[in-house]
Amino acid sequence: MDFSTITYEESELLDNVAEDFGRFGRTERICSRCGNDFEHFTNNSSYQTKCKTPNCLEEICRGI
Numbered sequence: 001m002d003f004s005t006i007t008y009e010e011s012e013l014l015d016n017v018a019e020d021f022g023r024f025g026r027t028e029r030i031c032s033r034c035g036n037d038f039e040h041f042t043n044n045s046s047y048q049t050k051c052k053t054p055n056c057l058e059e060i061c062r063g064i
């Protein structure tokens with residue numbers, strides 16, 4: 001198994017976390033790999049959703 005790539009389930013989780021932050025400004029979901037909290041950053045044209053643990057789950061989306 002290759003842990004350097006994000007699985008479908010992890011990708012879904014990150015999408016849900018991003019949606020939570022977009023709607024509520026927070027999420028109660030935790031990282032499925034390490035159990036830590038997520039944090040979310042928004043820039044002008046992109047956003048980043050990541051686990052607070054370095055080098056854990058992370059997703060960067062470029063804006064439309």
Ligand SMILES: [Zn+2]
Nearest residue numbers: 031034051056
């Ligand atoms: Zn994690």
